[in-house]
Structure formats: C-alpha cells, structure tokens
Amino acid sequence: MxxxxxxxxxxxxxxxxxxxxxxxxxxxxxxxxxxxxxxxxxxxxxxxxxxxxxxxxLVNAHTHIAMTLFRGYGEGMRLQDWLTKRIWPAEARLKPEHAYRGAMLGIAEMVRSGTTAFNEMYVAGMEKIAEAAETGGVRATLAFSMIDDVPGHETEKELREGIGFAGKLKSRSGRVKAGIACHAPYTCTGELIQKGKEAANRMSIPFHIHASETRKEVFDVLKKRGQRPVEYLDKLGVLDRRTVLAHAVYVTKREIGIAGKKGASVAHCPVSNLKLAGGGVCPIGEFARSGANAALGTDGAASNNSLNMLETMKMAALLQKNFYWDPLALSAQQALDFATINGAKALGINAGxxxxxxxxxxxxxxxxxxxxxxxxxxxxxxxxxxxxxxxxxxxxxxxxxxxxRKMSFDEKKVVEKACEAALDLVGE
Ligand SMILES: [Zn+2]
The missing domain is CATH 2.30.40.10 (Urease, subunit C, domain 1)
Structure with missing residues (x-):
C-alpha cells in the first residue's frame, strides 16, 4: 500500500x-x-x-521484552534478593506462551511510545517472541542470550541453541532479524564469546553483550579474566561495528578509546541504571566523541519499568548534564540522534x-x-x-x-492475556 x-x-x-x-x-x-x-x-x-x-x-538498542510480564513485581528489594527470590523463580516457570504474551504487551507499549525497532536478548520462548514481532508489526533483532560460565550450562549446548535460533530466523526475511548474544564477560567464557562472534560474522548479523553494568562485575572480570570488561572483549577480538555493548557504565578512558577506535555500538540504558542503583553513569557523550556509535535502550521492564524511549532520551540528556555539571554535556539533538540514526546503525538497518x-x-x-x-x-x-x-x-x-491511536491488533485482548500470564508466572 x-x-x-x-x-x-x-x-x-x-x-x-x-x-x-x-x-x-x-x-x-x-x-x-x-x-x-x-x-x-x-x-x-x-x-x-x-x-x-x-x-x-525510535530504536530501542537493548531490551528483554518478555520481561514486560515482571513490571512492578518485587519492587523495593535489593538486587540479589530480587533476582533470587522473585525474578529467577518466576523465569523458571516461563514457557514460550508466556514469552509471547509478554512480548505482545511490550510491543503495544513500544509502538505507542514511538519505538519502531528493538534489539532483544533473552533465553526463553525466542521463537514465540519472533512470532509476536511479526504479529505486532514491529521491527526486531532477536538473539538467544548464551551463557556458560555459571553452573548448569555448557558451552557447546549454548552455542547450538544461540546459533541454531539465529540460523532459523536468518532464513526468513523482512522486519524480524537475527542476532547473536552472549550474556556478559563475567558469565561467559572467552571461548563462547569468540565462537558466538565468529558465528555472527559468518551470518553478517549483530553481536550483543552486556558489559560493565555494575562495579562488582568489573572487579569479577578483572579477577577472573585479568582485564577490565571492554579491554577483555577487545583482546578476544569481538569489538567492531557489528557489536553492541549494553550499559558500559564503569569504564576507563582507555576502554572508551578502544570502543571508539573499533567503532563498536554502546547501548546506554539510563533509567535501568538509575533504578538498579548502580551508582555510576555511562559516559555516553565521551563514547560518541571517541568514535563509538552511541545508542539508547530501556533494558527490560523489570528494571525500568517502562519501555518508553521518549523518557529514555530525556533521561540520557539530563544525566549527562548533571553528571558533568555542564548543561551542554549532551543536547536534545544528540539524544535524538542516538535514538534514531545511531540505533538503526547499531542494528544494521537502513532507517533512522x-x-x-x-x-x-x-x-x-x-x-x-x-x-x-x-x-x-x-x-x-x-x-x-x-x-x-x-x-x-x-x-x-x-x-x-x-x-x-488504534493498534493494528486487539490491544485489549493483549493486555488481558499478558496479565493472566503474569499472574500464572508468579504462582497466583
Ligand atoms: Zn539487559
């Protein structure tokens, strides 16, 4: 038409x-x-x-859309308690149908707030999330989040699952595209990260990984791998124009320089960082000046609690101004660039x-x-x-x-079904 x-x-x-x-x-x-x-x-x-x-x-460069079902669940808790007592037990019950309903709820919210594409990494129900993106009419890059340096997971099995899912999506064409994701440098071995990135290169698709979200994980990586996260990823050879680093809060000037030189994308998630009280601010303006591709994301609704990129743009600009004691530190134009042109570049789509x-x-x-x-x-x-x-x-x-203001699908039903699924997950 x-x-x-x-x-x-x-x-x-x-x-x-x-x-x-x-x-x-x-x-x-x-x-x-x-x-x-x-x-x-x-x-x-x-x-x-x-x-x-x-x-x-707007392009949401980092999110976990099935987690929209956990919006407002387990508020007022410390991170470790929240994960172990609320999120992980509920996620253990999460079936593909839950993921579909969570994704549809998230898509309705994203479209209403002007987001037309999102960069997803998650573990459960990926094929149903792809189905939701098709039904919801939205553009998406979807990756199964591989993890192997934690008990109960093994490298080969993760690679089979992550690369297998990407292969299945890759054979389709159109709005819903494949990516490869590793959870983070402190939870993934160098072998998994390198093999994941090699697969992404072979398929010419984006590679997506959390990096330096909290101070603790930086020290964990230093202890385990002998280098800081971005330095370590560089040593593994995975930083380039097709790699998206989510968060990148606790980084040194040297790491900013490395990301810039390699032209990697950084998905700054200001609202999630504030809500989880990480204590730091991603120096996204410095990343942009160094040559990195600065983009913005919401992270999942469990730690935001919205998927609203309008709010994220504003928060990104305000945080940089306040952090540097400089009202010129990040302009509205830059925030809009990050959320449009740069987001599209991070996902490798001809939009923005x-x-x-x-x-x-x-x-x-x-x-x-x-x-x-x-x-x-x-x-x-x-x-x-x-x-x-x-x-x-x-x-x-x-x-x-x-x-x-009317969605292309039955929004009322989507909300109802998502609420049923959310209650089912928390065992009510
Ligand atoms: Zn995340």
Whole structure:
C-alpha cells in the first residue's frame, strides 16, 4: 500500500538535521519514496498531517521484552534478593506462551511510545517472541542470550541453541532479524564469546553483550579474566561495528578509546541504571566523541519499568548534564540522534532518518497538545516534553502499526492475556 502524508513538520534527521515545514512524505513498498513539498504522487492512503510532527521511529538498542510480564513485581528489594527470590523463580516457570504474551504487551507499549525497532536478548520462548514481532508489526533483532560460565550450562549446548535460533530466523526475511548474544564477560567464557562472534560474522548479523553494568562485575572480570570488561572483549577480538555493548557504565578512558577506535555500538540504558542503583553513569557523550556509535535502550521492564524511549532520551540528556555539571554535556539533538540514526546503525538497518530510500519507519505526533507548545523548537519538545499520548500514528515498514491511536491488533485482548500470564508466572 502506498501512503501520501501531507502538510507535516518533518524532523528529518538527515545529514543537515533539516526540519521541513508543511512538507509531504510519499511511502511506497515499505520505503520512503519521496520527501518534499506539494507532492503529487498517487497513493491509496492519503493523510492530511497539518498540525502534526513526524520524526523517524525510535530504536530501542537493548531490551528483554518478555520481561514486560515482571513490571512492578518485587519492587523495593535489593538486587540479589530480587533476582533470587522473585525474578529467577518466576523465569523458571516461563514457557514460550508466556514469552509471547509478554512480548505482545511490550510491543503495544513500544509502538505507542514511538519505538519502531528493538534489539532483544533473552533465553526463553525466542521463537514465540519472533512470532509476536511479526504479529505486532514491529521491527526486531532477536538473539538467544548464551551463557556458560555459571553452573548448569555448557558451552557447546549454548552455542547450538544461540546459533541454531539465529540460523532459523536468518532464513526468513523482512522486519524480524537475527542476532547473536552472549550474556556478559563475567558469565561467559572467552571461548563462547569468540565462537558466538565468529558465528555472527559468518551470518553478517549483530553481536550483543552486556558489559560493565555494575562495579562488582568489573572487579569479577578483572579477577577472573585479568582485564577490565571492554579491554577483555577487545583482546578476544569481538569489538567492531557489528557489536553492541549494553550499559558500559564503569569504564576507563582507555576502554572508551578502544570502543571508539573499533567503532563498536554502546547501548546506554539510563533509567535501568538509575533504578538498579548502580551508582555510576555511562559516559555516553565521551563514547560518541571517541568514535563509538552511541545508542539508547530501556533494558527490560523489570528494571525500568517502562519501555518508553521518549523518557529514555530525556533521561540520557539530563544525566549527562548533571553528571558533568555542564548543561551542554549532551543536547536534545544528540539524544535524538542516538535514538534514531545511531540505533538503526547499531542494528544494521537502513532507517533512522526521513530521507528517500530509507525504510518507512515513521512516528506521527500531535503538535497541538498543550505540552508540545509553544513551538520554539519541536525537536527539543520531542526529547524534553513529549509523552506517548501525543503520538497518533506509527508506520513501520510502510504499514500502520498504529492508526489514529488504534493498534493494528486487539490491544485489549493483549493486555488481558499478558496479565493472566503474569499472574500464572508468579504462582497466583
Ligand atoms: Zn539487559
């Protein structure tokens, strides 16, 4: 279906970061066919977007979507207690059908808050998560999270599962793509990490790993592997343009330099870091200056508790300003870049800006809402003032994932089914 959207303000995120007023977008075959004024293209679907702002879909570069079922479960606990008494026992009961329902709930929330693609790593029900991404109309990179340096897991079995899942997804084409993931340098052997990365290279897909989220794990890695996490990953030869490091909070200047030189992506998850009280701040601005590809993520809803990338952009900008005692430390434009162009780059997808030839992943928002006015800067308003209720339409791959605030699937049923699954998991 072709779509012609007329008379909108476009936050293009093109190389010049142009903002076009009263402009049109022609969407054809899942791509942006044309951008300009008074387009005359023929389209089955025509939208008058006067009073609307359109920006590229946001990319959530690190999440665990099935964990949406654990939102608000076991609050007010210390990390170790929360994991051992709440999350792990519930996860042990998690079946593929639970993962599907959690993923659908997460997708509904993500689309409503302007996210059009996400980078997932998880352990259970991966094929059902893929099915949910297909049904929900969203773009996703999905990886089974391999782990072997903990009791009860073995390297070969993990590799079979992780690479096997990627192989299955890889044979399909379209929105839902494969990735390879290892949990973290303190929980995975060098052998697993290297073999995982080699498989990712063979398949030309992204490699995704947690790194330096907490101070404790940095010291664990130092003790176990003799180096700090990012140095260690570099020694293993896994840092390059197709590797996404999630968190990267406790890093040295040397590690920032290494990630920059290798052009690795960093998925900064500010809300999760604050909520788990890690105590540090990812120096995402320094990563960006060093040449790393700076992106943003929410992490799972169990530690956030939302999957709202609008909130994540704002939090990222505020944290850097406060951390460096410098209101210029990270601008709204940079935060938006991280969540759009850079996120798309991290996932290797041709999206993240409103330009001809790019994938048609677009968010349409109401510019007349009180919180979006006055309009001194629509771009700053998106990062600092917008909330999901301002978003009216979301187009992914040239199709409506949400139209006039109505999802493409039965949202009420998705919420009901997810709540049943959540209660089932916690044994109520
Ligand atoms: Zn995570």
């Amino acid at each position: 072709d779509i012609l959207i007329r008379n909108a303000t476009l936050i293009t995120q093109n190389a010049k970061r142009e903002i076009l007023k009263s402009a049109d977008i022609f969407v054809s075959n899942g791509k942006i066919g044309k951008v300009g004024k008074n387009l005359k293209e023929n389209a089955e679907e025509k939208i008058d977007a006067k009073g609307k702002i359109i920006f590229p879909g 800006s409103i330009e001809e030839g790019k994938l048609a992943d677009l968010v349409i928002a109401d510019a007349n809402a009180p919180n979006m006015n006055p309009r001194h800067s629509d771009m700053d308003n998106i990062v600092y003032a917008m909330n999901p209720s301002n978003i009216t339409d979301v187009i992914i791959d040239g199709k409506f994932a949400m139209r006039n």
